[in-house]
Amino acid sequence: MRIGIDVGGTFTDLVVTGVEGGIAQFKTHSTPMDPSIGVFRGLAEISETYGVTLDQLLLDVELIVHGTTVATNTLVERKGAKVALITTSGFRDLLEMREGLKEDRYNLRMASVEPLIPRYLRMGISERVKYDGSVHIPLDVESLRKTLLELKGEGVESLAVCFLFSFMNPDHELKAEAEIRKVFPDAFVSLSHEVLPQIKEFDRISTTALNAYVGPELGKYLGNLQQRMGDHGDQRKILIIQSNGGSAPIEDSIKFAVRSILSGPAGGAKGAAKVASSLGEENVIALDMGGTSTDISIIEGGRPHVANEKFEAGWKISVPMIDIHTLGAGGGSIARVDIGGVLRVGPDSAGAEPGPACYGLGGEDPTVTDAALLLGLLDGTSFLGGKASLDKNLSEQAIKSKVADPLGLSITDAAEGILRVVSNSIAEGIRLASVRKGLDPREFSMVAFGGAAGILANQVAREVGIHKVLVPQAGPVLSAFGMLTSELRYDFSQSYPSGLNVLDLEEMTSRLRIMEKQGKDQLRENGVTDEEINVEFSADMRYLDQIYEVTVPIPGLDLDGARLKEEWADNFHQRFEELYSYRQSDQEIRLVTLRVTASAPLPEIDDSGSAGNSVVDFDQDDAVMRQVYIGSWESVPVLKSDGILIGQKVRGPAIIESKFTTVVLNQFNEVTKNSDGTLIIGLENLVSDGSKGGVAAGSDPVTLSVVENRLESIAIEMMDVMLRTSMSQILNSSRDFSTAILDSKCRLIAQGEGIPVHVSALPIAGEAILNTFGDDIHPGDMFALNDPYNGGSHLPDITVIKPVFKNGELLFLTINRAHHSDVGGATHGGYNPSATEIFHEGLRIPPLRIHDKGRPRDDLLAMLSANVRLPENFLGDLNAQIGSVSIAERRILELVDHYDAGTLLAIIDGILSATERQVREFISDWPDGVFKGES
Template sequence: MNIHTSDAARPDAENPGTAKPDSAKPPISIGIDVGGTFTDFVVVEGNSAPRYFKTASTPQAPSDAVMNGLGDIAESHGLSAAELMSRIRLFIHGTTVATNTLLERKGARVGLITTEGFRDLLALREGLKEDRYNLRMTPVEPLVPRPLRQTLAERIRSDGAVEAPVNEEALDGILDELALAGVESVAVCMVFSYLNPLHERLVAERIRQRHPELYLSLSSEILPQIKEYDRLSTTAVNAYVGPVYARYLERMKEEASGLGLESDILTMTSNGGVTPLDVAARQAVQAILSGPAGGVSGAVAYGRLIGEGDLIGFDMGGTSTDISVIESGDPQVSGEHYEGGWKIAVPMIDLHTLGAGGGSIARVDDGGTLHVGPQSAGAERGPACYGRGGDQPTVTDANLVLGYLDPGNFLGGRNLLLPDLSERAVRESVAEPLGLSTVDAARGILDVVTTAMAEGIRLLTVRRGGDPRHFSLLAFGGAAGLHVSQVARKTGIGKVYLPSAAPVLSAYGMLASDLRYDFAQSFTASLDVVDLDEVRRLMDRMAGKGIDRLRNQGLADGDIATRFTADMRYLDQIYEVNVTVPDLALDDDSIRREWASLFHERYQTLYSYHQLDQEIRLVTLRATVTGKLPTVELPARERNARERNDRTGEARKGTRRVYTGTWTEAAVYAAD
């Protein structure tokens, strides 16, 4: 395994155009995961085995870490930066930039234009709290302050007809007022625009004429479906993070192009697919789970490799842990996700995120209770053992105290750890306040963090109608291997996988992903009487949009696939279930019969009951169009666990003194 951690200067960009692609040399594919603590790279040259690289993240300028890592990769391959860039055929990256912008409230100054009478919907939300039984929960501060929320006299009716046209004179006054207030982004969300986007498009056209510098988000483009608050909240999030994310993408594109990159840069989206930069910049809300989604794609690919379709993904990095569920080879996707207190209703891989990672800080409160996370030591100072000025104990420090980390071989030996600093931090901040030994305090830290992770796994699987004991646990991320056994014991999971690529599986997942576009159209009707010809027309129209995009990006029809689903519910309920749509080439009676059966079956799986005598309602039709990208495989040795077991003697590196209730000399093996 080639692991590099470097803050070296960026590769020299002088004369990037002098390097020309050499068709005789194999092309290079690069997957990049820009995390909060480290930035990971997976590099595949032709049909060679992947090579793995790491470099420290640069939170103040995330693209700097990407450029630093590319310099390391070029040096490792004996190439100049220009030569490396000229041979890249696939460049895919995922990032936490959009997520951090929202969570840290560092987004754009946003103005909102909505229908008269709906100014305060962003503050009223749905009349509910995210944690509805928490009486002390602080209300979430709206992303758009009330003075910047403007209403317009216009109205589209519930059948899509125009009730009242846009008052253009009033619109000009609103735009002037927002410009004077210094907004850099505008969200437009009109009532029933998902049925008729005419008024939103008129507003957009006026904004582009008068203020072309403003970042623009239309709800009819971001989320053209029913439920006013869902559409408004999602559009507001897009407007809030969009300018920051677009600037980041533009900077990375300029820097990579300056080094000679000719291929397109693709970015990971929250639904598990990838998309070009221009689409990603406009649909920034799709990047909220960009990095973690790559890990899930990597887990799906690894599951195919080893023949495991039912997996729980356990992705533990330096800052947080992401838990995902994969059933029959497909990750669970949800249209209802909360991030930073805001509802995001675009399709996203269903993840449960915990503020617990290798850098999570342990502390004892005034009542003598030990807590771990969500505060993190971060990428700059890091855990105490890094010797960069951090003096608070972290999960990494606890692992070092107990002997689970080799202080001389951290990140391939490029970063040396300092056990004395870990012991002092754990002793002073945890052991002494609790009256414990340093070793027992370190064990307590790990017990708290693994218990939280086990509960997160139970919550996610049970909420989706599953039982964690029926799944295998796949660990990846830089810190997962140290904790996966304890988590498996606490959840009753009997089988655990730890790939050799685990520390960079999210970056590998980028290379295992395909281009993907999701489309939705609300269409409310009873399944018993729905006009199936209209369903076919709407589905064909949505699929056609995606197919046209992929053809324009150079994909052949044989590499394009389409999948149809629908959000459905019983008549007396308000929450929907996503169900696969039967083959629309069947006759109408067969479609209705099979569709109803699929809905009842899915409902039974999720909630352990179904209602055969209840009317079934369609709410939203969905089309997912994917375009197959070149395949990058993990090393063949990952396929055969028996072969790896036969080679354990060769992989043994020595022993290390570790604490497991008593101090023991434990055998140490090379994972690769």
């Protein structure tokens, strides 16, 4: 018997495997003050179910794997330890300065993220290690001792130590730790060279401080859990799921607490990978939809994608973690009508209390759950396995007053609109998460799990173009199930900056082997044999001067040097092109960080007998019928999941219910039950009903919202490509660029975050191109300008524009304006305080064709680059702009194919009209007159 435990904010989920009947599911309420209480309530329910004492249950259990949100909640709720930071003198404010970005450029009064460690507890100590590991200034031990005594008086509970370049030479951090132990023998100590031994000081100081902040609270919880286990005679080591999808013993999990920030969602991704792999599906998109949010992760080759950095609650975490894209779209997402008359759903949620209106707990806002109930998709009499009931009348009142009446829709159309909008939001999230990885989501299947996923999974799949949806039998508790499918895993990293062409392979191999040995030793300490150990080598790489890396597997270390470098370079160029649509083969490749993963699988799960106990085939025509709205009101059969035979086919439309979830099938679905209980849903006729055609589409508030979301996601993808491929720090760090989409009349229809002064001038730049070239614009053309007299701003801001054609008709312009670090002129950077005329400022580019029918005009590009101080840097940034507008063209053409050009243009007219209404409403209470302001 094995038990997986996932502690969430509302419920604690438990899964038991290796028992009669296969997988057993349990849910109990979480206890935030001490989550171990909720865990033991769940264990007590399991022991009662199987008729044994809790002591006997724990003796019989072979393995417990546990995921917890303690670290996440500690960070989000700001209830962590009182932490002090010891860092290099002059760098204590780095934690507050962060990366120098303003997260919301349109909010003049935006509050800064509150630092985890107040300034009076951030202490600079005289010391300095240089980039090569040599000591420039020895550690001032006496000053450190005085500082520690001061911190002792402040009641510090935890300390973070982060010295510059300690990953090249940790001697000063180790000496500091020794001094800390003399004053704080029992304190939690986090050393940056252990937590994150790699380059980028903010990443390292943020991650190290986070580790010190959440570590004591996680340690307290896990200590309580261990003690309670010991009280019942169980002294086994519990494994804790990590953000990377692996598991580790409690001791390691406490020391590196930051590695478990995404503990619960990681279990869901692992569970989805296990379910899909058992069915021969190696490439799937995991869709975990709960009450508040939806988590999306991509599984390729049977393994979830792993990211090496992520922001959580405003703080950067730079450790390997399953790459999970979270959306504010769940069963409790609130629907509303904005002042422009457009329907919005989320990200605000009704939460568990008061919850959706139908809960009857005082909630008055309509939610996704209310819409599903009104359309007959949920059985209000047996919600959550009969533990609760839902009030349909309350749902109707909320939707009528806050959606239907304001939009002039029937209650049914309003409820359907809510589901369409939230489905589209999730579909756009899937598209964006996929294309950022260079993947086409239509080539993937979907694994849908979480309590709310079954209702919307098929609609979302149709929107994206996915042909198969898998709904696991353990779907409502798949995160807990997935924890039992994890592996013991240790990740190691070490920065080793070098050009690939001059790389010292012997030194690199030595560093990799040291990390490999560390991983193998830790696995052996946990009883793993050498035959079970798997080791993988990879590296973070980039083109010269970029700051965002691409992780690429390292070819076999046994290859000769020349061949290894050649294959490695080819792998990098190919991966870069997959992600960003182009490669720069003439650019130098830089190695930044080496990575080693050592892992060993946990024993296989025995889930035989999971499919339920039905032994008699049923006649679908004799099933209980219910009125359901699936495009129209129909009487459809309502089936129990455990009543469907293995291999039996069920045609939609139908509703399939199980204890904790509901699956909706429309008329184009056919479902088959697999031997492990998974429902395999095939989708036919993938033309989404989001495209309704006709002129009326332009005034449909639901379709307006759907298309607006799609256009915005394209503009955001343009920004992402630019950010990760540009070479100048003013672009990839300061983000001094803007992306947008114009229609053929040069009206702004979508934008990324952008710079306000850029965005307002982009339509003028588009008009300059159309006025200059007239009918001499063709598919595959691309244009550039920076002339202030043709829609430019100042000369460093170069605008790249790509026209989008369909069947010979110009429909849109994709546009990117970016501040280049140099455009010639008297001073580097284009800012010349002594300039008296524009010619002093640098190269002036009138509207210019830089690509002619798909072919680059190399002579013009050479002329441009010859007039700047750093031509390689200039062309690298220009290529980033070209990649950005090219990606947008591809996505827009997919949208045109989905709706057809005429319908799409009518919808866009509707969006612009709604925008005008919003603005007029916003300024309606302003007094008439002329007003002046100074800035």
